[in-house]
Amino acid sequence: MNLRWSLKDITWPDPRVGGLRRELKIVCQSENGPCSLISLVNVLALRGSIFLDPSRHHVSYDYLSSLIGDFLIERPQDSKLSLASALSILPTTVEGLNLNPSFLSPSAFQQEGDGGELALFELCGVRLTHGWVVENxxxxxxxxxxxxxxxxxxxxxxxxxxxxxxxxxxxxxxxxxxxxxxxxxxxxxxxxTRTQLTPTGLKALSVSLEPQEVVALFRNSHLSVLYKRPAAESEDPEDPLLFSLVTDESFGSEPEVVWEPLADVHTSTGFVNSDFITSSTAGGDIAGLSAEEVGRRADIENGAGEQDLDQQLAKQLQSEEDAQAAASLATSDRRQPSSSSRRSGIPPTPGSPPAGARQSIEQGRGQFAASGSGGAEELKRLGEKEKKKDKKGCLVM
Missing domain, CATH: 1.10.287 (Helix Hairpins)
Structure with a gap:
């Protein structure tokens, strides 16, 4: 399979060594990426069961499946589940697994067929959980x-x-x-319960997980990594203890965006870094920003200069004026041109924006100059406005 995914560096309070922090890589999920495979790999990586090559920036399916296959073969098995079934289901993780949760318990899933889906996680020693539990x-x-x-x-x-x-x-x-x-x-x-999580289920998850335990969470027909932070590490007893690992590649260039607190059934409470402190970037607090906005800010911070932004804006304005001119020409065929239009015979300098575009650029600069990097962001937003109309984006949670 010619598939590959990017990696992200994080630090992790490894429970095997008393919570001492170590650096490791996690796999990021691209648009409509294989969440089941990625969640399984990331749980194993956090536990130290497999190791992603620190020199790599991307990994392929063949590389990840080899890591999991070697881990399963070398790991002592005391389960009656079939190793062959688990290995045979591994290729299907690229397209998704058939999981059937029960509404009565956060750890209950009904086995389908030969149970290959459940066998894969059980033989890896990874717990499957969910919070889709009845309320009354x-x-x-x-x-x-x-x-x-x-x-x-x-x-x-x-x-x-x-x-x-x-x-x-x-x-x-x-x-x-x-x-x-x-x-x-x-x-x-x-x-x-469209979010596939209920208040009762959220409480049941918190009770069922041991401190420092890492599991795979089924929610919104998606598998993610769930971690329970020890209560002793929290300064406020009201702080959330459950955190979901942020693996969307839109945040791949945001080292401070690592975990998302799982504290509410319907709304997000922002993000935290590896130290479980509310995340912020050089451009300010990222809480509430879309993945597209975060990625756009990262592009600017990585060197998108004002000259490039000016060119993009000039092209947009030139395109708009060309469209207006074409409409005017179509209308002028049916009427006598004015004397002023007959006198206007000087073409614009090739490659330069028209006067209206140049004026708008200067006005844009003056309007947003006081906001520092925000001005560059606004110019870029204006320059890409039309292009984004035909672009579909998808944030995978």
Whole structure:
């Protein structure tokens, strides 16, 4: 497989040596990258079970699968799960795994087929967890009968069939009515827990993890790395203890963006660095900025000069004036040109922006000069505005 992903340097309080910090590399996830493979590799790297070559800046699938395969073969196994099944499922991690969480426990996943997905993580000694746990007794009774995500989809289908029968026949049996009621309740539960995390599930995760434990977290149909920080290391008892490893490659050039606190079901509380201190960059606090904005700021900090920004803005303004001129020419074919337009026969200097563009550039400089790097950022934003209209971005959490 001709696939590769970038690496990022972080420091890590290694629990094997009493929390002493060591430098290591983690794998970053590109757009729609293989989150299951990357989360497994990063958990093993944090635990010291595998080592990513410190001289590398990128890794391929072949390199990562070789590391995992060697680790599995050399690791003593006392499980009844099949090593062959685990190794056979490894290539599918590039496209995603078929995981079926249960709504009753943060550690419960139903085995599918020969269990290769679960076997891969279990044989690696990596716990799979989730926080998609029912909130109240009424939901617990229903979802306890339903059990899992896949079974919930079956309940929804049965409800749709029963509704179609009612619409067609004008009547329905008690059994059919019960199917419709169950489907509506299941749909309400799923709609109210779209983040695949509930307050009860969040508390259950915090209780089920040991201090300094690293696990794979299933959330939003995505696998990430979850770490529980020891409470003794926190200065404030209200500080979050659960942290998700930030692996999106948009933050690859942000050494201070390492972890994201998992403290709320619906909203993000920003980012922290390797010392679990709120993150900031040379341009200011990054909390609340999109991945695109952080990447754009990194580009500026890495040397995008004002001259380049001026050229981009001039090209944009030139393009806009050309479009306006073309529209005017199309209209002028149907009417007599004015004397002023007949006198205007001096073409602009090739390669230079028109007067309007030059004036706008100078105005832009004056308007944003007081804001330092922010001015350069604004100029760049203006210069790339049209280009971004056709560009689709995707931040993978």
């Amino acid at each position: 007794e009424e939901d617990r009774e229903l979802m306890g009968r339903v059990g899992t995500w896949d079974a919930a989809q079956g309940v929804l289908v049965e409800g749709q069939v029963a509704e179609a029968e009612l619409e067609k026949e004008g009547r329905i049996t008690d059994e059919g009515l019960k199917k419709i009621e169950d489907a509506n309740r299941v749909r309400t539960f799923l709609d109210s």
